[in-house]
Amino acid sequence: MPVRPVKGSNQSILRAHNERLVLTLLRNHGALSKSQIAKMTGLSAQAAGVIMGHLEAEGFLRRESPRRGRVGQPSVPMSVLAEGAYFLGLKIGRRVTEMVLIDFHGKPVRQVSQPHFCPTPEGTITFALEAVAELLETLDETSRERIAGLGVATPFQLWEWAEQIGAPKETIASWRDQDIGKRLRERFPWPIYLQNDASAACGAELAFARPPEENFLYFFIGSLIGGGVVLNGSLYTGSQGNAGALGSMPVVLADGPGCRTVQLIDVASISSLERKMTDAGVPLAGMRDSTSRWQVPENVLAEWIAEAGEGLAQAILSACAVIDFEAVIIEGGFPSDICARLAASARDRLVTVTHRGIDLPSIRQGAVGANARTLGAASLPLFERFLLSPRTLAASQIGSDS
Template sequence: MPDMRFAPPPTVRVAEHPGGMNQVLARSFNERLIMSLLLQHEGMTRLQLGQESGLSAQTISVIVRALERDNLVSKGEAVRGRIGPPTTPISLNPNGAFSIGLHVDRHAIEASIINFVGEPVFQRRSSLAALDVQTVQDTLTGTVDALLSELGAEQKALIAGVGLTLPGRFEADRPEEQAILAHDFEEDLRAHTGFEVFIQNDITATASAETLFGQAKRIDDLLFCYVCEDLKPRLILGGRIYTGSTPQISICDSETWQRTHDAITSGAQDDDPAVRQWLGAVVEKLDTLVQSLGTFATVSELILSAPVPKSITDVLVSDLKLKVSAGLTVTGSQFGPNALAYGAATLPIHSRFTAETP
């Protein structure tokens, strides 16, 4: 059995009565295994797939034909070697499936559609007029409708599902925010769209996206951190995401963060006093976290994600490299400011098409 490096965390809940993509509603484990390998390695021959999966050549041929029939994989150009017949690489078809991601935050719904290889197709941000169940529900369905209006009939038929992510907590003393966490939005979305709906914590889903499509695609052990007003870590060991009672480490209060984020959105750079203060606080907290982690686990990679432009993330990465030990590789997430919606969009693909390790 191959070493699968991106086993998905279990989704919190899955809405029943799934719809959409009926032709690939339930794929066999072996088919999922082959698609998982193709997600890890772009362009593999039948021989390579057999070597990595342990499946027979006949089984590989049957699976590849089935996936071709469902338009989930495509053949590349034959490569002629020095010895033997030409070999043909097999790759996932980017347009073989699509997935919708929705992230609920205090101020807006962040949304994204990605294709089968994780490329963003459409992105959208819908502001919330109020933070209550009815407003969130109406904004979610309106945002999905707006996204679907961008797709043609053939693309809509290939929607693998809807991923929905929520923060691990809102303010404990605000009943309306706790009501949002308790409400069954996934059933609302299933009834509205007819698609299968997957729900997960926002940071866990984004860390999962990194292991599926991002910088952590071929990394076994790493620390993923999402930073805003809090530092939100996820430890990934052997390709599995460990959450447990993961702490949220405060960087600043919500009001300070909102002012800082508004300044960044308006074009402030790292020389802005508020931005510089936030960057310095993040670096100090991350350094402390890395040192604490070193007492019980060894990781060589740290991936940072934040709802800020790449220029600010790059400064954060550079500042942290000067602080932490030389043995730790620090990189920024490739998903950018819309990472949480991107993480949500990977949930249906992870759950429908990849092989989970035991």
């Protein structure tokens, strides 16, 4: 598939931009020569060579084997060095808090986790300190100096959902006056980046799966349910960073001879499944011990999937009445086969509801998996410090004859 040229600049004041541009192209397309970079960006071959040489000297790129063409000297492609930089990601969850270390390619190096009954600010700080110490043992001294930042994925306004997630109100209320980002900055030497956990999961889908659609809606189903809005190839987080608060969307469910209005979180969340299991007298250990394998009675699971699929279909239809999304991606903190069934349930239900005047999107399962929030957290410093966003990349595109 031909690569569309991307406009660069020879001005020294845009050197940082052009370095990000080169790194982004190398990450997206693999090893490239300076002549290929020049053709793709509009930079001169000399300027592309200078930028790539500087990035190599800084330890971010490596030379690959020369490629001999039909004429002239062989070209020497360069690629992103996996050990060029490392990034930490902290996910604060209802049942489990996790931290991962990824390399410059986005590949996990090591991950640690800590289950708990309910997250607390103090417990989170303690875990972060212990987890960082454990993860640093994976790296030698030189590599430790190449850690470029810590991203944090956390539910926003967690105290408002105590009843839905079955957490003690007084414990959850302790988050109300906490600035977890500030507290982490006081303890670690790296830049700290904070994002809503579902938005971070959506960011992971963008960063590591690179969906073909420019505009899509993303759902992540955990103890709560949230999501992300992707417009023109970039994650839109809104003025308060809380765009994609999909769990708050109203849905209408059948209730005997009538109906009732609830929020999406009440029917399409792991917490809602836990309530069904509790009502049925089924132990919760069968779904809390692992995100790769659950032991849930089929009748309980099937009922939950049907209700969640109905709620998701209504939420999708409402969202598409505002923005004509090309696709909807559904992911969650549960086994892949359950996610596939849930996506199919939402897809089957969506085509049966009245949608006059609305073009229905495609619906599919996410590609990153249950670890999306943690990997999304780690990708925050990767993009903030080294790469161009898809929107910036698209805005810089020029025609091939320019």
